[in-house]
Each structure stands twice: as structure tokens, then as C-alpha cells.
Amino acid sequence: xxxxxxxxxxxxxxxxxxxxxxxxxxxxxxxxxxxxxxxxxxxxxxxxxxxxxxxxxxxxxxxxxxxxxxxxxxxxxxxxxxxxxxxxxxxxxxxxxxxxxxxxxxxxxxxxxxxxxxxxxxxxxxxxxxxxxxxxxxxxxxxxxxxxxxxxxxxxxxxxxxxxxxxxxxxxxxxxxxxxxxxxxxxxxxxxxxxxxxxxxxxxxxxxxxxxxxxxxxxxxxxxx
Amino acid sequence: xxxxxxxxxxxxxxxxxxxxxxxxxxxxxxxxxxxxxxxxxxxxxxxxxxxxxxxxxxxxxxxxxxxxxxxxxxxxxxxxxxxxxxxxxxxxxxxxxxxxxxxxxxxxxxxxxxxxxxxxxxxxxxxxxxxxxxxxxxxxxxxxxxxxxxxxxxxxxxxxxxxxxxxxxxxxxxxxxxxxxxxxxxxxxxxxxxxxxxxxxxxxxxxxxxxxxxxxxxxxxxxxxxxxxxxxxxxxxxxxxxxxxxxxxxxxxxxxxxxxxxxxxxxxxxxxxxxxxxxxxxxxxxxxxxxxxxxxxxxxxxxxxxxxxxxxxxxxxxxxxxxxxxxxxxxxxxxxxxxxxxxxxxxxxxxxxxxxxxxxxxxxxxxxxxxxxxxxxxxxxxxxxxxxxxxxxxxxxxxxxxxxxxxxxxxxxxx
Numbered sequence: 001x002x003x004x005x006x007x008x009x010x011x012x013x014x015x016x017x018x019x020x021x022x023x024x025x026x027x028x029x030x031x032x033x034x035x036x037x038x039x040x041x042x043x044x045x046x047x048x049x050x051x052x053x054x055x056x057x058x059x060x061x062x063x064x065x066x067x068x069x070x071x072x073x074x075x076x077x078x079x080x081x082x083x084x085x086x087x088x089x090x091x092x093x094x095x096x097x098x099x100x101x102x103x104x105x106x107x108x109x110x111x112x113x114x115x116x117x118x119x120x121x122x123x124x125x126x127x128x129x130x131x132x133x134x135x136x137x138x139x140x141x142x143x144x145x146x147x148x149x150x151x152x153x154x155x156x157x158x159x160x161x162x163x164x165x166x167x168x169x170x171x172x173x174x175x176x177x178x179x180x181x182x183x184x185x186x187x188x189x190x191x192x193x194x195x196x197x198x199x200x201x202x203x204x205x206x207x208x209x210x211x212x213x214x215x216x217x218x219x220x221x222x223x224x225x
Numbered sequence: 226x227x228x229x230x231x232x233x234x235x236x237x238x239x240x241x242x243x244x245x246x247x248x249x250x251x252x253x254x255x256x257x258x259x260x261x262x263x264x265x266x267x268x269x270x271x272x273x274x275x276x277x278x279x280x281x282x283x284x285x286x287x288x289x290x291x292x293x294x295x296x297x298x299x300x301x302x303x304x305x306x307x308x309x310x311x312x313x314x315x316x317x318x319x320x321x322x323x324x325x326x327x328x329x330x331x332x333x334x335x336x337x338x339x340x341x342x343x344x345x346x347x348x349x350x351x352x353x354x355x356x357x358x359x360x361x362x363x364x365x366x367x368x369x370x371x372x373x374x375x376x377x378x379x380x381x382x383x384x385x386x387x388x389x390x391x392x393x394x395x396x397x398x399x400x401x402x403x404x405x406x407x408x409x410x411x412x413x414x415x416x417x418x419x420x421x422x423x424x425x426x427x428x429x430x431x432x433x434x435x436x437x438x439x440x441x442x443x444x445x446x447x448x449x450x451x452x453x454x455x456x457x458x459x460x461x462x463x464x465x466x467x468x469x470x471x472x473x474x475x476x477x478x479x480x481x482x483x484x485x486x487x488x489x490x491x492x493x494x495x496x497x498x499x500x501x502x503x504x505x506x507x508x509x510x511x512x513x514x515x516x517x518x519x520x521x522x523x524x525x526x527x528x529x530x531x532x533x534x535x536x537x538x539x540x541x542x543x544x545x546x547x548x549x550x551x552x553x554x555x556x557x558x559x560x561x562x563x564x565x566x567x568x569x570x571x572x573x574x575x576x577x578x579x580x581x582x583x584x585x586x587x588x589x590x591x592x593x594x595x596x597x598x599x600x601x602x603x604x605x606x607x608x609x610x611x612x613x614x615x616x617x618x619x620x621x622x623x624x625x626x627x628x629x630x631x632x633x634x635x636x637x638x639x640x
Contacts, residue, residue: 009427009431010430010431010435013431017434035424035427035428036424036427036428036431039428039431039432040361040431040432042361055421055424056415056424056428059428059432060360060361060364060432062360062361074415074417075415078415079356079359081360081361093417094414094415097414097415098356098414098415100360100400113414116414117355117356117408117410117414119400119401119402135414136408136410136414138402138405138407138408139402155408157405157406157408158402158405216405216406217385217387217406
């Protein structure tokens with residue numbers, strides 16, 4: 001792949017598509033904050049990026065395996081439906097918003113608003129996660145191995161938000177409880193897959209708390225249907 | 226003062242939900258008249274020599290621009306808000322007429338895709354704030370992507386699609402969990418400021434490999450500023466939904482009071498287009514709300530639009546008998562349109578209804594041709610505000626069109 005800072009997003013994505021179309025991994029090096037890189041990847045695509053990604057990295061991933069060695073901008077993995085997105089760095093806000101499936105792993109911190117209106121899938125944030133995580137969440141799971149900021153799980157209606165660190169404040173309709181044995185088994189399974197930095201021994205799983213919806217119908221009002 | 230409404234609120238303590246266009250009197254396009262061509266400027270064109278009414282959207286940026294045979298389209302009605310037969314009628318009728326239909330959020334039915342394949346239909350797929358039913362395949366199936374900036378009801382507060390009102394078929398198409406409420410946010414969660422609009426347009430272009438045009442749809446509000454922002458985003462077209470557009474099952478105060486009427490959108494939109502040179506870059510202006518016949522379409526085009534959305538007229542053409550007055554949001558539509566009840570849906574023969582829609586669109590396009598020829602134009606691209614006169618002071622003030630009798634624009638438009 002060519003030196004990316006000389007290229008536009010359109011050129012880089014075209015080169016990625018060409019490479020994955022040949023059934024080969026697409027390496028991209030020296031990314032300099034380009035937005036909308038590696039979006040809409042299909043099953044079987046493997047994209048390995050180094051550098052800093054801009055906004056919407058890996059959005060609408062539909063089964064690809066995407067690895068970013070560097071930091072991501074906002075909305076990484078937006079509306080992703082399948083596959084895997086690993087960020088070996090920090091992510092700005094909005095990781096995995098509207099997520100429908102697949103796994104997103106952020107090895108560093110995330111600024112906030114992760115997993116808003118997600119319906120399924122898994123988001124793992126190895127560091128801390130900022131404010132407004134899991135707002136309007138309808139399904140799936142978010143695991144935060146650091147702390148959560150304000151309004152965690154605001155108006156969530158389904159799914160689970162697990163946190164190992166401090167929860168600064170809960171949002172409307174969110175309640176804190178202890179994870180079930182089944183929940184902990186799921187966390188152990190994910191730890192085996194993705195190696196949580198915050199877990200050194202099995203006793204560390206006892207520190208997890210679960211944020212879940214108080215009611216499946218938190219909001220007043222009705223949209224047309 | 227509406228005594229009955231006060232009494233209703235006093236008894237129920239509830240906000241009233243309504244469907245359809247607003248009921249309050251707004252200055253309509255009938256307050257403008259068309260100037261036949263004579264000596265001043267031009268002579269009438271011979272309609273037998275033909276009048277071009279086709280429109281192309283995305284001609285300068287999309288690999289497959291959207292070509293419409295008439296300057297009209299059918300805005301989207303999400304599956305669930307209308308039933309399957311209504312959706313198929315919109316797809317079939319618009320295909321026969323050579324125009325496009327919108328899907329709204331919630332996906333495309335396999336039968337709609339088949340109609341598009343068989344009859345060369347064209348669909349406008351939606352990228353809305355809830356993203357329900359939005360998948361990669363869905364986005365790539367469209368002939369244009371519409372970035373809908375607002376949620377249900379021209380930017381209403383967050384709402385729920387309650388589980389009692391959704392069906393399993395809808396859940397399957399929308400990719401949603403059946404038996405649960407679905408959240409509808411008022412705005413895109415991944416749009417944090419006006420500059421992000423450009424990011425979304427770029428994202429949609431990348432996801433569709435720059436194949437189809439991207440249209441930004443706005444509720445008519447602060448028209449000049451927002452149209453400029455939409456143009457700056459790099460969109461191929463800006464679609465303004467005026468206050469006269471029907472809404473379905475939203476708070477009555479929103480339906481009646483939120484938005485800017487059609488007559489008032491053209492002046493500021495034209496100014497935004499002129500200031501940015503958007504017209505020269507191939508950007509198109511689409512409008513919808515309150516228009517139903519060829520004269521409305523002619524006037525909208527003369528005022529600066531390139532194509533016109535016909536949401537309410539399309540429902541009436543396929544058999545709606547209520548004009549949005551009552552049952553649209555109850556799921557008990559007697560015409561089988563705004564319902565998911567199989568017994569009611571069966572009342573609508575989608576093929577016949579689609580043919581009726583096509584007939585209506587053909588007649589409407591012929592009206593546009595007749596009026597354009599009478600005004601001395603061989604193509605709708607030549608229409609301008611000079612082809613119109615306002616017959617009321619209000620219309621002249623809102624539109625900037627010359628006032629009949631005064632023969633000039635009002636002084637407020639002279640600078």
C-alpha cells in the first residue's frame with residue numbers, strides 16, 4: 001500500500017477494496033487522521049492499519065476483521081453488523097453507536113457516548129469510557145474495564161453494561177446490580193478471547209458491576225408507526 | 226380560542242396526536258399565477274414539439290446519477306407506517322412513471338426490489354436518526370441515499386415505537402427485536418454539529434463507492450443558513466420539507482406549528498444557491514409539502530426547485546379517502562394503506578393502485594408540459610420567477626415574486 005498521507009480517503013478505500021477483493025489482507029501504514037477508512041467491509045476482509053484514524057473508522061463493518069494500531073477518531077464501528085474491530089489505542093467518542101452485531105475492542109480509553117442505541121453485539125473498552133455510555137441501548141453488551149463517566153446507561157431499554165471501575169453517575173432508568181453467574185461466565189469467556197488488562201486473576205471478576213435497565217419502557221411519548 | 230380542545234385537554238390531560246397536513250390556513254401556491262408568453266420576452270412554445278421535463282440528480286459526482294422522467298418523486302413511507310400493498314403500489318406506480326420512490330427508514334421489501342428490477346424502478350433509501358433497518362445491502366440497493374436530518378415529526382422529541390404497534394413482519398424487515406419497544410431518537414447520535422454533515426455525506430459516498438447521489442433532507446426551518454450548510458456538505462441535492470407536508474401520528478402542536486410554509490422556502494434557498502454557486506456545481510433543490518397538481522409543480526420549479534415530492538397526493542392517488550384526517554396513526558385505515566392489519570391491507574390491490582398512481586403522475590407531468598409551453602419554454606430548466614406573478618401581497622412578500630398590478634418585486638426584495 002502507498003504512503004497514505006499523500007492520498008485521499010477515496011483512494012485509500014479503493015486500494016483496500018482492491019486488495020481484499022483479491023482475498024488478501026490489506027495493510028495500510030502511516031494513516032494521518034483520514035476519515036471513513038475501511039467502511040462497509042464484507043466477511044473475509046482483513047485490514048491492518050497503523051497510524052491515526054479519523055472519524056467513522058470501520059463503520060458498517062459487515063464481517064471484516066479490522067485492526068488499528070493507533071488511535072481512532074469518533075464513531076469507530078458505527079452501525080457495524082458483524083466481524084471484529086480491534087483498536088490498539090484510544091478512541092474518541094461514539095464507539096459502536098447503533099451496533100447491530102460483531103465485536104469492538106478498544107485497548108485504551110474511550111471519550112464517551114459508546115454503544116448508544118446499540119441493538120446487539122459486544123463492545124469492550126479496556127480503559128475508562130467517559131460519559132453517556134449505553135444511552136438508548138436496546139441489546140448487546142458493553143464491558144468497561146476502567147471507570148464510567150456520568151449518565152451511564154441513560155434511558156437504556158435492554159442489554160447489559162458491565163463495569164469494573166467507578167461509576168460516576170447512573171442515567172435515567174439505569175440501575176446497578178451484581179452480575180449473575182452466567183454474566184460472569186460470559187465475561188470470563190471474553191477475557192480469554194481478548195485479554196482484559198484489568199484482570200490479573202479470577203478474583204478480579206468479583207469487582208464487576210452490572211448496569212441494566214430499570215424498566216423496558218422508560219420513555220414517554222410515541223413515534224409514528 | 227378552541228373551546229373543544231381546551232375541554233379535551235381538561236378531560237384527558239393528554240397531548241393530542243394527529244395525522245395529515247396541517248389544518249391551519251397557510252399562504253398556498255394558488256396565490257401565484259403563471260404568466261403566459263406573448264410579446265414580452267418570449268412566444269409560446271409548440272407543445273407538439275415536446276417540452277423536456279426530465280431531471281438528473283448527481284450528474285457531476287455520482288457514477289450512476291439519478292434520472293427522473295418527470296420532475297417529481299414519491300417521498301418515503303416506512304413499512305409499518307403503511308402496509309406492504311401500499312409500499313408495492315408506490316414502487317410500481319413510480320416505476321411506470323419513470324420517477325423514484327422513497328423507502329423511509331426500515332428497509333426494502335423483497336417484492337419492492339423485484340418490482341424495481343422488473344420495471345426499472347428507482348428507490349431513494351433513507352439514512353435516518355434511528356438507523357432501524359439500515360444495512361450495507363439496503364444502502365447499496367438504492368438509486369440515491371437520503372440523509373434525513375430529523376426524526377419523526379420534523380425534529381420531535383425522542384419517542385417510542387411501542388411493541389403493541391409493531392408486527393413480526395416489520396421487526397424482520399427492520400432487523401429489530403420483536404416484542405420490544407423501539408427507540409426513535411430526535412436526531413442522529415453521530416452528528417454532533419453542522420460540520421459533521423460533511424462527514425456523513427462522505428461516509429455515504431464511501432459506503433456506496435461513489436455510485437449514487439446523496440441527498441440531504443431538511444425540515445424547512447432556518448432555510449438560508451441550513452441550506453448553505455447542506456450545500457457545503459457536498460451533497461448532490463438539498464430537499465426541503467415544508468410545513469404543509471403531512472406527518473403521521475405526531476403531537477398535533479408539532480404538526481400544526483413547527484416549520485416554515487412552502488411559499489417562504491424558495492427565496493432563502495435561492496439566495497443560498499446563488500451565494501455558493503451550487504447550481505453551477507450541479508446541486509439540485511428538492512421541495513415537498515402541499516403540492517398536488519401540475520400548476521403547483523410548475524410554480525415550485527419556477528421558484529427554484531428542480532423536483533417536487535408528493536407525499537400526500539401519492540397516498541390519495543392509490544386510494545386514500547381521508548386525506549390524512551383521522552385514522553392514519555390508528556392502524557385502522559379503511560383504504561388498506563396506513564395499516565398492518567392483513568384484513569384491511571387486503572382491500573388495496575397494489576397493482577391497480579400503482580397503475581392509478583402512474584396515471585396521476587403522467588397527467589400531472591402533462592400539465593407541467595402544457596404550462597411550460599404556454600410560458601414559452603421547451604424545457605423546465607428555463608423556468609424562473611419571472612414566469613410568475615403574485616396575486617396577494619402576502620405571496621409577493623414571502624416569495625419575492627413580482628406583485629401582479631405593481632409589476633415589481635416588493636421593495637424588501639430589491640436589495
